[in-house]
Amino acid sequence: MNHKEAIQHKVFKIIGSTADELSLECYVIGGFVRDYFLGRSQVKDIDIVAIGSGIELARAVAKKLSGKPEVKVFKNFGTAMVKSEGLELEFVGARKESYRRDSRKPIVEDGSLKDDQERRDFTINALALSLNKETFGDLLDPFQGISDLNKGIIRTPLEPGITYSDDPLRMMRAIRFATQLNFTIELKSLRAITENKDRIQIISKERIVDELHKILMSEKPSKGFELMHKTDLLRYILPELKALQGIEEVEGQKHKDNFWHTLEVVDNIAATTNNLWLRWAALLHDIGKAPTKRFDKKIGWTFHAHEFVGSKMVYKLFKRLKMPLNEKMKFVQKMVLMSSRPIILSEAHVTDSAVRRLVFDAGEFVEDLMTLCEADITTKNPKKQRKYKNNFKLVRQKIIEVEERDRIRNFQPPVTGEEIMKTFDLKPSKEIGIIKEAIKEAILEGVIPNEHRAAHEFMLEKGKELGLKK
Structure with a gap:
C-alpha cells in the first residue's frame, strides 16, 4: 500500500533524494506515521531512520534545506537533529538493541529496518513509510500495526515481558497511549506490566512525571490512573493515591471509596479546564483522608483536618517526584488546603463576611477553587446534584457582588x-x-x-x- 499523501511536505522529498544520492535506504517512522493513520494532527518532531549513518544523512540534508540549518549531533546516541520550517527532524541509523538488567540504556549495534522496528515500544509506533524515490510512500508494517490501530489495541512488537523489562518506561507509555487514544492494552501486555511493575524503580522521576502530565492532560485521565492501579504501578508512583482505595465498615457504617471518587473528580475537572496544576489539585485534593481517617461511635467516620494534612503531603509528594517546588506547587497546596471551604459555604446560609474571607484567602485563585469544588460533586442522586450545583451558583453570584462592592481579591490595606x-x-x-x-x-x-x-x-x-x- 502506498501513502504518498502522508509525506507531501517538500522536506520528505529532499530527505529521500539525498538518501538516494548517498545510496541509503531511508524511512519516516513512529509518531508522525501513527498520527497520520489515526487522522490526528501530526506531531512536529519527526523520526527519520537510515539504513547506515543517520548523522551523515542529516548533514547532507541540512545543506539542501533553506537557511542551511544547524545540525546538532548526539554522538552517544548516534542521532542528529535538524530544525527546519517548524519541524524537528531526528535522524538515526537503523539499529539493534540489547539491555543490561540495571539500566534502560541499551547496547546498540547497526541493524536492518526490521531490527529497528522490533526495538520500538508498540506496533502502532513501528509503522514506517519509505522516502526513497523508487518506493516513496510505501508502508512497511511487519507487526500488524495498522490492524492494531483499527482495533484500538496497544501491543508490543516483541514478547511484552522483554519489552517492559528492557525499558520499564514503556509501561508508563503503554498506559499513557491507552489513555490518550482511548485504546485497550492487550491482555498479555497488561499482565507483563503487572509482572514487571517493580522495574519502574530504575526510571528517573522526571521521565515518570512527564508521562503523568500527559495522562492528566488527556480527555479522560481516570483511565490512566485506573490502569496504574490495576497493574499496581501506582504503589511505586503515587502511594498516597493508592492509600485512598477501599471501603471500611465498622458497626454497619461505611465511608465512600475516596480513590474512585478522586478519579471521578479528575474527569469532571478535565471537562472544564486545561490547567495542568488545577488537574493535579483535583488528583490530590483528598490525599489527606487516608492518614486522618478515624471512626467515632457517635458520629461515624471522620477525616478531621484532612485538607491541612493533604496540603502538607503535596510538598513531600512534589519533592519525591522531583516536581517544581515553586509557585505551581504552592498553588496545588492552596487548592488542597481550601478545597472544602466553598462546600461548607454552599451548605450554609451564605453570609457576606464568609464570602469576603473566602475571596481574601483564595485571592486571584478564587475562580480555580470554585471550579475544583464544582468538580467535587460526584453524587449520583440527581436531586442532591441539582441542589449542590444551584448552591454553588449562589456562592459564585455572591462572590461577584461582594467583589464589586468590597474589592477584597488581592487585598491591599487602605491604611499603610x-x-x-x-x-x-x-x-x-x-x-x-x-x-x-x-x-x-x-x-x-x-x-x-x-x-x-x-x-x-x-x-x-x-x-x-x-x-x-x-
Whole structure:
C-alpha cells in the first residue's frame, strides 16, 4: 500500500533524494506515521531512520534545506537533529538493541529496518513509510500495526515481558497511549506490566512525571490512573493515591471509596479546564483522608483536618517526584488546603463576611477553587446534584457582588504601616501590626467598607484604645 499523501511536505522529498544520492535506504517512522493513520494532527518532531549513518544523512540534508540549518549531533546516541520550517527532524541509523538488567540504556549495534522496528515500544509506533524515490510512500508494517490501530489495541512488537523489562518506561507509555487514544492494552501486555511493575524503580522521576502530565492532560485521565492501579504501578508512583482505595465498615457504617471518587473528580475537572496544576489539585485534593481517617461511635467516620494534612503531603509528594517546588506547587497546596471551604459555604446560609474571607484567602485563585469544588460533586442522586450545583451558583453570584462592592481579591490595606507610624509618631512596633490586623478584620467582617476614609477613622479609634496619642 502506498501513502504518498502522508509525506507531501517538500522536506520528505529532499530527505529521500539525498538518501538516494548517498545510496541509503531511508524511512519516516513512529509518531508522525501513527498520527497520520489515526487522522490526528501530526506531531512536529519527526523520526527519520537510515539504513547506515543517520548523522551523515542529516548533514547532507541540512545543506539542501533553506537557511542551511544547524545540525546538532548526539554522538552517544548516534542521532542528529535538524530544525527546519517548524519541524524537528531526528535522524538515526537503523539499529539493534540489547539491555543490561540495571539500566534502560541499551547496547546498540547497526541493524536492518526490521531490527529497528522490533526495538520500538508498540506496533502502532513501528509503522514506517519509505522516502526513497523508487518506493516513496510505501508502508512497511511487519507487526500488524495498522490492524492494531483499527482495533484500538496497544501491543508490543516483541514478547511484552522483554519489552517492559528492557525499558520499564514503556509501561508508563503503554498506559499513557491507552489513555490518550482511548485504546485497550492487550491482555498479555497488561499482565507483563503487572509482572514487571517493580522495574519502574530504575526510571528517573522526571521521565515518570512527564508521562503523568500527559495522562492528566488527556480527555479522560481516570483511565490512566485506573490502569496504574490495576497493574499496581501506582504503589511505586503515587502511594498516597493508592492509600485512598477501599471501603471500611465498622458497626454497619461505611465511608465512600475516596480513590474512585478522586478519579471521578479528575474527569469532571478535565471537562472544564486545561490547567495542568488545577488537574493535579483535583488528583490530590483528598490525599489527606487516608492518614486522618478515624471512626467515632457517635458520629461515624471522620477525616478531621484532612485538607491541612493533604496540603502538607503535596510538598513531600512534589519533592519525591522531583516536581517544581515553586509557585505551581504552592498553588496545588492552596487548592488542597481550601478545597472544602466553598462546600461548607454552599451548605450554609451564605453570609457576606464568609464570602469576603473566602475571596481574601483564595485571592486571584478564587475562580480555580470554585471550579475544583464544582468538580467535587460526584453524587449520583440527581436531586442532591441539582441542589449542590444551584448552591454553588449562589456562592459564585455572591462572590461577584461582594467583589464589586468590597474589592477584597488581592487585598491591599487602605491604611499603610507608614501612615499609622506618621499619625501616632511611632517607630516600628507591634502596635502597627495590631492596628493593621484590626482594620483588615473590620473590613472582612463588614464593620467598615474597604476604603481609606472609613479605615482611617477606624485606625484613630483603635489607636485610642491602645493608648496611643496623635
